[in-house]
Amino acid sequence: xxxxxxxxPAYLSGILGLKLKARAVLEGAxxxxxxxxxxxxxxxxxxxxxxxxGDDTRHLDWKAYGRRDQLVIRxxxxxxxxxxxxxxxxxxxxxxxxxxxxxCVLAASLALLAERQRDxxxxxxxxxxxxxxxxxxxxxRATREVIxxxxxxxxxxxxxxEALFTQEAARIARQSFVFLFTxxxxxxxxxxxxxxxxxxxxxxATVVQLRTxxxxxxxxxxxxxxxxxxxxxxxxxxxAQARPAYLEARQDHARRLAAECARLDLRLVALRTDWPCDxxxxxxxxAG
Amino acid sequence: MFGLLNPFLLWLAPLLAxxxxxxxxxxxxxxxxxxxxxxxxxxxxxxxxxxxxLKNWLQLLLRTLVLLCLLLxxxxxxxxxxxxxxxxxxxxxxxxxxxxxxxxVVREAQFRLRRGLDSLAPGRxxxxxxxxxxxxxxxxxxxxxxxxxVSRLLRQSESTGPSAEAHVFLxxxxxxxxxxxAEILRPWLEKHPRGRVALLDYAGEYRTPEFLSPFxxxxxxxxxxxxxxxxxxxxxxxxxxxxxxxxxxxxENGASRETRAHDGRAEIVLPLPESGDLxxxxxxxxxxxxxxxxxxxxxxYRIPPxxxxxxxxxxxxxxxxxxxxESGRRLQVRTLLSASDLSPGAGGADCDLLYLSDPENPxxxxxxxxxxxxxxxxxxxxxxxxxxxxxxxxxxxxxxxxVGRLTAxxxxxxxxxxxxxxxxxxxGVQAGGWGRVGAVRARLGFAPAPGTAxxxxxxxxGRDVPLLVHRRTGAAGGELLLWTTDIGDPEWSDIALxxxxxxxxxxxxxxxxxxxxxxxxxxxxxxxxxxGFFPWDETSGEAPRIRxxxxxxxxxxxxxxxxxxxxxxxxxxxxxxYRLEPPEDPARPGQxxxxxxxxxxxxxxxxxxxxWEAFQEALGETASRTARVSDPDAWRSLYGGFNxxxxxxxxxxxxxxxEGLVSLRLSPFRN
Numbered sequence: 001x002x003x004x005x006x007x008x009p010a011y012l013s014g015i016l017g018l019k020l021k022a023r024a025v026l027e028g029a030x031x032x033x034x035x036x037x038x039x040x041x042x043x044x045x046x047x048x049x050x051x052x053x054g055d056d057t058r059h060l061d062w063k064a065y066g067r068r069d070q071l072v073i074r075x076x077x078x079x080x081x082x083x084x085x086x087x088x089x090x091x092x093x094x095x096x097x098x099x100x101x102x103x104c105v106l107a108a109s110l111a112l113l114a115e116r117q118r119d120x121x122x123x124x125x126x127x128x129x130x131x132x133x134x135x136x137x138x139x140x141r142a143t144r145e146v147i148x149x150x151x152x153x154x155x156x157x158x159x160x161x162e163a164l165f166t167q168e169a170a171r172i173a174r175q176s177f178v179f180l181f182t183x184x185x186x187x188x189x190x191x192x193x194x195x196x197x198x199x200x201x202x203x204x205a206t207v208v209q210l211r212t213x214x215x216x217x218x219x220x221x222x223x224x225x226x227x228x229x230x231x232x233x234x235x236x237x238x239x240a241q242a243r244p245a246y247l248e249a250r251q252d253h254a255r256r257l258a259a260e261c262a263r264l265d266l267r268l269v270a271l272r273t274d275w276p277c278d279x280x281x282x283x284x285x286x287a288g
Numbered sequence: 289m290f291g292l293l294n295p296f297l298l299w300l301a302p303l304l305a306x307x308x309x310x311x312x313x314x315x316x317x318x319x320x321x322x323x324x325x326x327x328x329x330x331x332x333x334x335x336x337x338x339x340x341x342l343k344n345w346l347q348l349l350l351r352t353l354v355l356l357c358l359l360l361x362x363x364x365x366x367x368x369x370x371x372x373x374x375x376x377x378x379x380x381x382x383x384x385x386x387x388x389x390x391x392x393v394v395r396e397a398q399f400r401l402r403r404g405l406d407s408l409a410p411g412r413x414x415x416x417x418x419x420x421x422x423x424x425x426x427x428x429x430x431x432x433x434x435x436x437x438v439s440r441l442l443r444q445s446e447s448t449g450p451s452a453e454a455h456v457f458l459x460x461x462x463x464x465x466x467x468x469x470a471e472i473l474r475p476w477l478e479k480h481p482r483g484r485v486a487l488l489d490y491a492g493e494y495r496t497p498e499f500l501s502p503f504x505x506x507x508x509x510x511x512x513x514x515x516x517x518x519x520x521x522x523x524x525x526x527x528x529x530x531x532x533x534x535x536x537x538x539x540e541n542g543a544s545r546e547t548r549a550h551d552g553r554a555e556i557v558l559p560l561p562e563s564g565d566l567x568x569x570x571x572x573x574x575x576x577x578x579x580x581x582x583x584x585x586x587x588x589y590r591i592p593p594x595x596x597x598x599x600x601x602x603x604x605x606x607x608x609x610x611x612x613x614e615s616g617r618r619l620q621v622r623t624l625l626s627a628s629d630l631s632p633g634a635g636g637a638d639c640d641l642l643y644l645s646d647p648e649n650p651x652x653x654x655x656x657x658x659x660x661x662x663x664x665x666x667x668x669x670x671x672x673x674x675x676x677x678x679x680x681x682x683x684x685x686x687x688x689x690x691v692g693r694l695t696a697x698x699x700x701x702x703x704x705x706x707x708x709x710x711x712x713x714x715x716g717v718q719a720g721g722w723g724r725v726g727a728v729r730a731r732l733g734f735a736p737a738p739g740t741a742x743x744x745x746x747x748x749x750g751r752d753v754p755l756l757v758h759r760r761t762g763a764a765g766g767e768l769l770l771w772t773t774d775i776g777d778p779e780w781s782d783i784a785l786x787x788x789x790x791x792x793x794x795x796x797x798x799x800x801x802x803x804x805x806x807x808x809x810x811x812x813x814x815x816x817x818x819x820g821f822f823p824w825d826e827t828s829g830e831a832p833r834i835r836x837x838x839x840x841x842x843x844x845x846x847x848x849x850x851x852x853x854x855x856x857x858x859x860x861x862x863x864x865x866y867r868l869e870p871p872e873d874p875a876r877p878g879q880x881x882x883x884x885x886x887x888x889x890x891x892x893x894x895x896x897x898x899x900w901e902a903f904q905e906a907l908g909e910t911a912s913r914t915a916r917v918s919d920p921d922a923w924r925s926l927y928g929g930f931n932x933x934x935x936x937x938x939x940x941x942x943x944x945x946x947e948g949l950v951s952l953r954l955s956p957f958r959n
Contacts, residue, residue, distance in 0.1 A: 099324075187328065225321065231327075234320070235333060235334070238337065245336035246332065249329035249333070
């Protein structure tokens with residue numbers, strides 16, 4: 001069985017801890033890739049400078065020496081570290097299905113990837129407000145802390161993405177990569193207000209919208225009561241009658257979210273939690 | 289103005305609740321499913337579920353309406369124009385329990401009336417609330433007892449106007465109903481001064497109902513020796529308009545004598561005959577030219593010495609005692625074990641009456657004794673059966689006495705006792721309509737001699753075969769009653785006569801309800817109203833006084849025929865005859881006076897023929913109208929209305945179609 005196919009959330013959650021899960025996901029995601037999505041950041045040519053004793057001779061441009069008979073050193077941009085900001089919505093709605101766990105796996109995978117790239121990682125999560133924030137740090141120790149925090153995460157509280165994103169934006173010091181893991185079950189206008197803050201700090205923010213199959217397709221049948229996980233509100237539903245209305249409402253919601261992200265020039269990636277994690281991670285990193 | 293042709297189907301109205309019951313019983317407590325957040329979809333879901341609920345209720349409504357339409361269509365919803373309808377002048381009220389439907393015109397009218405039962409406009413009351421062919425007990429259950437039925441139907445006749453005539457067909461079978469009817473019809477008559485109520489009995493004859501009688505009481509006083517004082521008391525209704533219309537006493541078997549009422553009472557004193565009867569009637573002419581009659585019979589007779597009934601065989605002896613019952617006081621039953629008991633030395637000469645029931649081994653000497661009984665004026669009943677020696681009977685009894693001759697045995701033939709009524713009538717017993725034709729096990733053919741009367745015949749192979757023959761013989765007036773068929777069954781079920789046979793024997797033997805049998809050694813009276821019967825204990829030494837249904841005092845009364853199992857026995861139940869016995873006068877041993885009072889409720893209506901014709905006319909008119917209620921054209925022409933059944937069925941179909949649309953979500957209410 002190919003590793004990618006085996007890396008389903010259900011499979012991983014049953015046999016591995018978060019760190020191993022994330023590592024497996026990462027390996028699976030990178031196995032078919034020829035270059036790291038972060039490769040360009042670390043090896044991009046910046047400028048020439050005159051060789052002075054003490055410089056690393058590995059960076060001497062021998063071709064330039066041949067042409068001009070002058071020793072020059074090639075300088076690259078990756079000499080400066082990049083910060084990866086991971087923000088998770090841990091509201092009660094993320095407890096539906098395996099959304100929160102799925103988000104944690106993806107976030108841990110990104111943290112491991114950043115460690116491999118020697119980038120720093122920051123972790124923030126909360127529901128109506130920022131509950132926890134780890135400042136950007138690099139190295140295995142920082143990664144372990146991120147994973148430890150992710151493992152202890154619980155879905156609770158009412159969603160207020162505007163507040164969450166605003167507080168997170170305040171902690172982004174410079175241009176960084178930002179991944180926002182959330183189900184976006186809130187009014188798109190309120191979400192947009194929060195995203196605007198993020199966008200002001202980072203031009204490389206990705207909104208990762210997580211959906212379960214039930215949310216996507218409303219697969220239930222018969223009559224039952226829906227209970228809002230965040231408010232406890234009950235609503236009597238006949239699935240056959242409610243499905244068309246729900247799907248229409250969901251599509252409208254998705255359309256408005258997409259419009260909001262497009263207006264802010266933010267990347268919106270919708271993932272379904274029944275997809276294999278590596279596939280999701282690859283999709284996440286594809287345009288990263 | 290809407291009406292229903294068959295409102296009884298409205299009893300099915302609770303079925304309309306069926307869809308609702310199914311709906312609510314089908315609602316289970318729904319399970320709870322978690323959902324991330326309803327916030328973004330709440331509005332749309334709420335609207336969808338509102339449509340869902342609306343659709344559900346719409347479906348329920350449509351289904352209920354479909355059922356309602358079908359119910360109303362089945363119940364025959366009709367509409368008629370009030371302006372096109374005029375109340376009739378006469379209303380026919382048919383209260384028939386089915387047992388009396390044998391009258392062709394009534395049966396035909398009943399059949400047609402039933403089609404339009406309760407479809408009539410108020411006032412055109414013609415209904416047969418009873419179930420045809422059902423026993424009275426079951427029939428009355430449908431509308432309640434007769435008084436309730438009449439009350440209900442009369443309420444509908446309120447708009448018939450003051451000139452309306454109500455023709456009430458009511459079997460007078462059960463006189464208890466008359467009391468209830470009186471309470472109902474009196475107020476109705478007060479409201480309708482020209483209203484007229486007549487009762488039609490099962491024989492198709494009009495009778496004046498007792499409660500409409502102008503007389504509130506009739507009495508007979510025997511306190512004077514050799515005389516009887518007859519009194520009639522006018523009731524309030526008659527007293528108000530008495531004037532010159534005083535009661536008149538018209539003896540039927542003597543010169544007319546007239547009397548007039550003073551202070552509401554009329555009295556006449558008549559000499560009592562030494563033996564025989566005296567009958568007459570008080571007749572009162574009402575202001576509307578109607579004549580009401582109350583008849584009174586005074587009967588005087590001398591009780592003959594006790595007679596001895598000899599019966600051959602222990603079983604026949606038991607049968608005779610069971611049949612005669614109380615009459616054994618005057619009719620001594622003597623059981624003969626063998627023919628030798630008939631010899632003069634054994635007391636056979638004392639036999640006044642002889643009953644030979646299917647003698648298995650009759651010998652010549654026994655038959656000779658029977659002939660001797662006849663010759664001295666006695667009575668003999670001979671029963672025959674499978675073991676009867678027909679030749680012996682012919683030779684020693686029937687041919688010498690000129691009765692006729694028995695012929696070869698015919699067995700297992702089906703016989704119809706269709707002449708039963710005629711036979712009973714010849715014995716002075718009124719026939720009733722019950723009993724079922726059965727099959728005899730065996731019978732003998734019989735060729736009657738001239739002068740022998742066949743009381744009961746059966747149709748056999750196209751000819752009438754006598755079953756029961758009667759013959760008077762000898763100068764002393766001996767009488768012979770011969771059964772040519774097997775009546776050995778103690779219940780006489782093989783000839784389907786039931787208790788009739790017993791009564792016929794009894795009538796033959798001298799007892800009976802017929803006033804003409806005065807003087808018979810039988811002291812029994814008939815009374816259908818059990819409340820009027822009190823057994824008299826002769827040993828008590830008291831002089832009992834019996835108060836009958838109309839307050840008539842009597843000394844003693846006996847049921848003519850005990851009611852088996854509490855049931856009733858044919859037409860004897862309603863003759864209303866009483867026999868009164870004053871205390872025994874020691875100075876005149878063995879003599880008693882008896883008075884039979886026959887209530888006027890059984891007297892034919894003086895306008896009987898006219899009333900019957902009027903009833904038929906009203907019935908026909910009503911029936912012809914009601915018979916057409918199922919014909920939409922007839923409705924339109926009669927009432928300017930419509931039978932809405934077709935429309936209701938179409939509407940039900942449309943509603944069903946709409947319900948289907950809603951179920952298939954093609955409802956215009958969707959989205």
